[in-house]
Amino acid sequence: MPLTPLFDFDGTLVDSDAALIAPFLALGLDAHAVPPLGLPLGQACAQAGITVESYLDHYDPAAAAPFSGITDVLGQLASWGLASNKDRTSGRSELARLGWVPMAAWFSDDFGGAEKQLAPVLAAMGLPAAEAIYIGDTSHDRDCATRVGARFALAGWNPRARAGALRGDHILHHPTDLLELLRSQP
Ligand SMILES: [Mg+2]
Structure with a gap:
């Protein structure tokens, strides 16, 4: 069964920890x-005792670069989706800056500020969970995929993600490993 990839954004497509x-x-x-990376922005800010507005005032949406090989691989995908806990305005401006056009892109605001979910993104793409693979860098991402019965792969090109790998994780060491995985699905 062919698989369509959905991605997390920060730490998965872009090397954004510092930003x-x-x-x-x-x-x-x-x-x-x-706060730990990967939380919905509103929750992270609440935990830190700051407002989302003040956070965004100090956030540079042009500071993070794509991981090596990502842009090339995205360009080779027939379609892909995005589910991220980041603020929608900065997320969309980063997609525009990078020239990336996913079939569906859902951000924290689209989930009402709660932890992201794959179900509405899959519905928007007309994609059954069994035909999706979510690629992410954190345990939140793994949980998201598990909750809907989608496959999960770890963005192992991010050393921090690799360090948090669990037994049984499918680890992609380079973005091109994803293309090989997709090709291996008849
Ligand atoms: Mg992430």
Whole structure:
């Protein structure tokens, strides 16, 4: 059965840890008090005791570069989707900056600020969960895929993701590994 990939954004398509942490540091948080990456932005800001507005004032949507090989692989996909916990305005402006055009792109605002879910994204794409594979860098991402019965693969080109791998994870070491995986599905 052919698989269609859905991606997380930060830490999966773009190497954004530093860009995501920078606003917290600029707003005076100690490095150890910065919330874990991958939370919905509203939750992360609440945890840090700052407003989303002040976070975004200090966030540079042009600071993060794609992981090596990502742009080329995205260009070879017939269709792909995106489900991210990031703010919608900055997420869309990053997609435009990078020239990436997913079939569906859902951001934190689209999930009402709650943890992202794949079900509405799959519905928007007309895609059964069994024909989707979600690629992400955190345990939140793995849980998202598991919850709807979609396959999951770890963005192993991000060393932080690789360090958090669980037994049984399908680890993609390079973005081109995804193309091979998709080709292996008749
Ligand atoms: Mg991520």
